[in-house]
Amino acid sequence: MALALVPKGDIVAELRRRRAEAMYLLGRHDEAHTEAEAALAHCRELGDRYEEAATYRVLALSAAAVGRAAEAKKWFEQGFAFYDDIETP
Secondary structure: OHHHHOOOOHHHHHHHHHHHHHHHHOOOHHHHHHHHHHHHHHHHHHOOHHHHHHHHHHHHHHHHHOOOHHHHHHHHHHHHHHHHHOOOO
């Protein structure tokens, strides 16, 4: 619904990331990863660096859950770098 109302809104990026987190917690790791990739694209389009950093975490968790350790490490490192860059603990 949010995507239809405000397709370029930052709320959409956050909702997609949170949806990916929920999928991850439900054990739907591949779906979580796909949704997180969509959230990441939206974050990048908007320039929302905080949500982008949070989305890297979900990408890392979902990659790790399906045994893609190198990819997970890459996403975690990217997220930590973004958090450092925007001075968020």
